[in-house]
Amino acid sequence: MDKSKKEDLRKTKKQENLKKKRLLTVFSIIAIVLFMLTSRLLYIQIIKREEYSKKAFKQWFCIMETIVDRGIIYDRNGKSLTSNVKEKFLVLEPGFKLYDKDTENISKLTGTKREDIINMLSRGKKIELLINNYNEKLIIEMLRNKGVAIIERTKRYTDNGIASHVIGYINKSTNNGVSGLEKYFNKELVENREKRVGAITDAQNRIIPGFGYILIESDEDTNKNIITTLDREIQQICEEELDEKNYTGSVVVLDSRSGDILAMVSRPNFRQDDISSHLESDEKELYNKAVQISFPPGSVFKIIVAAALLENNTIDLNDKLICQGYEMLGVNMIKCNSYNRGGHGELSFEEAFALSCNSAFIKAAQMLGGEKLIEMADRFGIGRKTGIKLEEETGGILPSIDYVKGPGIGNVAIGQGTIEVTPLQVARFTNVIANDGIDVGVRLVKGIVKNNGELLKEYNDKENNRVISSDTASKIKKMMRAVIEEGTGKRAQIQGVESYGKTGSAEAVGKYGETVHAWFTGFFLGKKSEYVVTVIVEDKGSGGRIATPIFSNIAKKMLEKGN
Template sequence: MFLVCIIILVARLFLIQILERPYLYEKAISQWTRPEEKAVRGGIYSRNNFLLLDTTRKKVAYISPGWLNEDKKNILIKKGIIEEKDLKEPYIKITEASKIKTIEEFERVSPGILIYNEIERYGENALATHLVGLDGKSGIEKAYDKILGQSKKNEEIFFDGIGQPIKGTIKESNKTSWGVYLTIDENIQKKVEEILDKEVNKGAVVVLDAKTGEILAMASRPNFKQKFVENYLNDPDSPLLNRALMPYIPGSIFKLVVLSAALEENITDLDEVFDCPGYIKVGGNIFKCASYKNGGHGKITLKDALAHSCNVVFIELGLRLGKEKIVEYAKKFGLGEKVLEDIPEEKAGFIPDPKNLYYQDLGNISIGQGKIQITPIQAAKMMLTIVNEGREIKPHVVKKIINKDEQIIFDDSNVNYVGKRVISQETANKIKEALKAACLYGSAVKANLPDEKKSAGKTGTAELGDGTTHAWFVGYYPYDDPKYIVSIFLEKGGSGPSNAAPLFAKIIQEIKGLQNL
């Protein structure tokens, strides 16, 4: 009988200490764990696995008054670290850096003080803040909130029975590689942002890979920092607005739509000669060309009319085409529709219904004025179609998604981003010839780099009716083998030729330095 009891006792000890030990340990520990500790959220990375959030760890301190002697309590109160009323709490959390510096003097000699490195999701050097957005509220953070917020890996701090954090028991989550990977190139993004910080008050830039449609950079100004978002909520300059995805009057970059339609419909050719006296009358409206003060361009070919952005010639083309054809080709290029599916803030822009346009409206819409609005990302997509010989390619920003179990649930290499044919290859090549001329000797000469490889593109200066103008440029580099498409928008930024075109040259020059082009 005695032997049986011994066997039962040994078996029970084996069960408790070996088989049930993990369960019992977790049960005991769960009574000490801080339940409200935040879960680790998925990251947002560049194409090169660079964390765009600039996530850091910030020192915080926990003070447990119950473990402090009276002298320590009095010193901490006197130094403004804690208040008299705090002494009734099981612990006080301190986040101010200046206070923590003082607290560090006491940590080693006091059992009631613990300093801990807490995760701070957004750092001051975060990149692509408008695109990335805010935790669950905007941008990629909102679009993929279900993926980014699905972690159950908590950071834990263990407390004893009276609320004292136990030193040596902090469990800090390791850095994980799960989350959303973007097509953004962090090096190009940095350069674009540096240039905008120096050159632009309000505006946006989008950089695309000219062959794949991947968004390599997207930046909007004025900028904001996610960690200080409350400072921007009432700013009249609207720094939280992603201007790359907002609609604006396009001005002369819309002439690319009119030119495409005119060539496709065989109502003209690049060699046709027009006469520009500096103005043209449509209905009761008179529209002036930039050459008005000089008596007009005179005799000018269609190719040179695009290069010099002649309003008279393009209004004449618009009158030949009619409002239905202009709207038809605008929609073929995807204007009036959202480009991305990933960003909830993106606007579709506006292309009017032809039935709401009158004869005199043709003068405005033929040169990108009046009732038309497009976004900088739409302008980039339009140029992407032209560069790719008239075939639509969908710009995209998400490259890969990895869930919390480290499984790849999306990979852009499995997606075909090539879409419908918008214009013929022949038409696209004629437009590219005119775009090159614009940079060589036309309105976009300041976008051309001083090297053997040439740029191509179109300027735009959109009149707002209050004496101010938006400045635009959309183009690509190099002309012979396009690698980058850049769309530039400067809100009330003056002239496209004088202000937006030079910015293109600066951006391409920086990209060349990075890529050894």
């Protein structure tokens, strides 16, 4: 091979080697770039995924409002006492272009007049309209428009809210409780309940059709709810009993053994979602009459008078008293219910209790003395709050010792004068008799629970206190049985069940002047426990005629339900 050919071959190999090196370099660079890109993508997708997702989310997600939801208030069986009804709203953002067809569709969905829709949108503010007529076809058609969305909210109260006076109500603008358990447990009910409502928007901050609203909720594991001692079924029985007769007043039902409040009713009722309609009313529908208003107890107070007389050995069941139909307290005549018949004549103390004889009780109380009577009333809790979790509770009025040193003792002996009690206090002192002289207290709230039902805090700080001897309680129980068998409470009889009670007809000053409130308080043995039922009906007169059938009806319905 000549020299020139060798040189050409050498140059060719050199060029091929150079090409290989160049290709290797290019491939190496590409590999490095690909590796760097892959690493970057892995870094973005895995390591920084959450951070970049949040940044991207913030760019296209616009928070429209922040909602602070509230915890649920349950009865003792875990049934909701606050509403959990979901409602859908049509949301129209400012700048929404309104056409005649849109106006017609909105009107069909919400029941709002077309002129009202146009007027609301002209103000340039976001509006929410409750969808009363859910029509999927119309809704899909509306959601094709920018600035239109559907949002779902939970309705806090129903129109005829159960246990409304116990639950209370909230200030809608601040979401804070104003009364009832809503107020007492406001902190717990709103804690960690913040929800953010937003939407996917375009560059002009208009909602993109089809996406609707997005709800971002807080950690549910930190949410708190309230579980009460109320029994929704028993509460409803009591409410219906007053509503059917259109009575105003109150009913309280206790589980005698535990002191748990199973029902607490106040009438007239009110709409928790429409408080403004009640603000100018003089019907006191916003007051919880079971605890917030005190009344003269009338003859139901004779339970405490009897306890004082028997405990101090002033009198016994068979001791005789004379009733002439009235007693003079200074210049005032206090009539007995037997006044028109010339009095009861001679009768035993047990008969005087059963027949609710005012004359006999005034004479017996005068023998006892005012100081001992007031001391006994104090032991039964008169003049003090019971301590349930309602800030609006009043303690009633316990007369002063000075008041009962003179003629005042005659008034107090029959539950009149300056003494005042709440229906809950009456139920509580009735329960002392049912529990053989022991006060087991009263309880409205069992505790605080998580959404999954786990108990976070229990309220069980009641103490049992002996108020009177079991012997005294037994004698009063015997007299309360006589009230129903042969006295003023015959209408409280329950077939096949022994019941015990005391009637009362309390003179008071009402809305239209002097009036008489009807009382009955008693207890009966049910299938699961013993129950105390206390009833007051305002402005209806005789407790034996008006309040006793309510007691009987409630007891019968409770027994029918297996209580």
